[in-house]
Amino acid sequence: MNESIQTFLQLMLSGMSIGGVYAMVALGFVLIYKATGVFNFAQGELMMVGAYFSFYLITQYHLHFFQAFLLALIISAFLGIVVEFLILKPMVGEPIFSVVMITVGLAVMLKGTVSLVWGHDVHQFPSPFISSPLSLGGVTIFRSSFWTIVATFALVVIFILFFRVSKVGIAMRAVANDQRAAQIIGISIRKIFSISWAIAAVVATIGGFFFVNIFFVTPDISYIGMKAFPAAVLGGMDSVPGAIIGGLIIGIIENLAGGYLDKLLGGGIKEISSFVVLILILMIKPYGLFGKEEITRV
Amino acid sequence: MLKITNIEIVYNDVILAVRGISLEVPQGGIVALLGSNGAGKSTTLKAISGVLDSEEGEIVDGKIEFKGVLLNRKNSKEIVRLGIIQVPEGRRIFDELTVDENLWVGAYHRLDSKKVKEDYQRVMDYFPILRERHGQLAGYLSGGEQQMLVIGRGIMGKPELLMLDEPSLGLAPLIVEEIFQIIQKVNHEERTSILLVEQNANIALQIASYGYIMENGKVVLDGPSQKLAANEDVKEFYLGLTDVGSRKSYRDVKHYKRRKRWLS
Structure with a gap:
């Protein structure tokens, strides 16, 4: 009995740590969607690129991991701004669908470029965290997983404060709410768009950094983007706390399904469980847990 | 002018x-x-x-x-x-923002934060009803209150x-x-x-x-x-x-x- 509870908690905790990574990538989805109305399919690729930045800054330039991390954040913010400027600015006024298709193209491009420049090899990330696991009342957890969870919760607090208190955060919400009214009171929509891309790239990089600590460095880690997609939908596409909670829930469900159902039904349940959840949510609650229901009056 | x-x-x-x-x-x-x-x-x-x-x-x-x-x-x-500040037609408040946030965002382009606070008080004096409602989501205000809010937001822009x-x-x-x-x-x-x-x-x-x-x-x-x-x-x-x-x-x-x- 006691042992089964322990297994359960163990699965929960490791689910939370991978869920934290989903949450950070999902947060990027939500930020861009909220501000610009575009669903960015390249979010997982941005995460992968961010992870590569930190990896190469550490291994090639022998930077301290903390410096490398900060530098990677700055570079990825810059990357976000450049992407917005080069690819999305010319698309202003075009149908949203075309812009979304462009982000699909961007995803392919980013992944291709990374494979071209840094190769396909799978690398071990020089993790800054001590490899001995942490023991929390009978349940053990890797230090890197533990810090992923901590970082996720820290990001929630930071972003809630950012959107409630800071001038730019409030302006971003105003733009998301009513673009034309925001423009008329002197908010530069262009600037808000680039800021949201920059922030989305930064959170993706944070997610990437933590993910390669519990996994490996390879261009294929961009598939996390596809896992973060159900997370963002579950939370409601336009809710910041929703993205975080959605990410955690998806991570936990995936891990529980993997831990309990895989044994009974054979492998693979873990991989599809999040998408089963996605389909169920879309049927029952199309706007997600915290999403704004758009009420159209007729 | x-x-x-x-x-x-x-x-x-x-x-x-x-x-x-x-x-x-x-x-x-x-x-x-x-x-x-x-x-x-x-x-x-x-x-x-x-x-x-x-x-x-x-x-x-x-x-x-x-x-x-x-x-x-x-x-x-x-x-x-x-x-030059325009108060647009049809009460275009930000309905997902609170009354206070609507007003602060009206001063987005200003850097004189001290004066902004004074102007905020002034707006509240013009429209006392907004002071009562300051923490509420603007979408829940009545039509008249929303109109007052957009005008207030305009005044916040100095x-x-x-x-x-x-x-x-x-x-x-x-x-x-x-x-x-x-x-x-x-x-x-x-x-x-x-x-x-x-x-x-x-x-x-x-x-x-x-x-x-x-x-x-x-x-x-x-x-x-x-x-x-x-x-x-x-x-x-x-x-x-x-x-x-x-x-x-x-x-x-x-x-x-x-x-x-x-x-x-």
Whole structure:
């Protein structure tokens, strides 16, 4: 009995740590969607690129991991701004669908470029965290997983404060709410768009950094983007706390399904469980847990 | 202060919405721009605010000058920085933001945070109801309160020229009265010049010192408010009165229909 509870908690905790990574990538989805109305399919690729930045800054330039991390954040913010400027600015006024298709193209491009420049090899990330696991009342957890969870919760607090208190955060919400009214009171929509891309790239990089600590460095880690997609939908596409909670829930469900159902039904349940959840949510609650229901009056 | 000379505005390269209008707002004055739907009033305001491009509109001719600075090619951000703030039509508050956030975001372009706080208090003094509602989501305010909030948001931007687009739209007469009193007070106390776009000619001419009447993209009549209000045609078409000030009988309408002679 006691042992089964322990297994359960163990699965929960490791689910939370991978869920934290989903949450950070999902947060990027939500930020861009909220501000610009575009669903960015390249979010997982941005995460992968961010992870590569930190990896190469550490291994090639022998930077301290903390410096490398900060530098990677700055570079990825810059990357976000450049992407917005080069690819999305010319698309202003075009149908949203075309812009979304462009982000699909961007995803392919980013992944291709990374494979071209840094190769396909799978690398071990020089993790800054001590490899001995942490023991929390009978349940053990890797230090890197533990810090992923901590970082996720820290990001929630930071972003809630950012959107409630800071001038730019409030302006971003105003733009998301009513673009034309925001423009008329002197908010530069262009600037808000680039800021949201920059922030989305930064959170993706944070997610990437933590993910390669519990996994490996390879261009294929961009598939996390596809896992973060159900997370963002579950939370409601336009809710910041929703993205975080959605990410955690998806991570936990995936891990529980993997831990309990895989044994009974054979492998693979873990991989599809999040998408089963996605389909169920879309049927029952199309706007997600915290999403704004758009009420159209007729 | 604001001087518009012969501007022409074209939408989608073909639709001529404003056909060469000129108008002037003096320092510290209240000027009314009247006219029915589709006359080009809002388009003129959008041209001044520099937000035409998002609707595929363009100023093809003429000049808009504010304190001697040409505004034709400036974007909305630069124009707001110069001190021209528009209170858009239809109570475009940010309904997902709280009342306070709506007001703070109105001061987005300002860097003098201390003054912003003073202005916030001033707005709350003008509209005490907003103080009661300050933490609520703006979407839950009543129509009148929302109109007060957009005007408050405009004041937070520290305007030298405040342009109000139909503040009376869809509001009860009593609330309209209250809002116009406050507009007058703002004009008086802060020396803010006001350009008032209205369909409700009656109340607009009461507080304005000068009025322009637009129709089909042109200014067809202009003059000091009293003179306009006394004009037979204005009375007939915009104030809904006959010469004796009584209600009109159906028989008169049938017998002789007054025409807008300036159109032909």
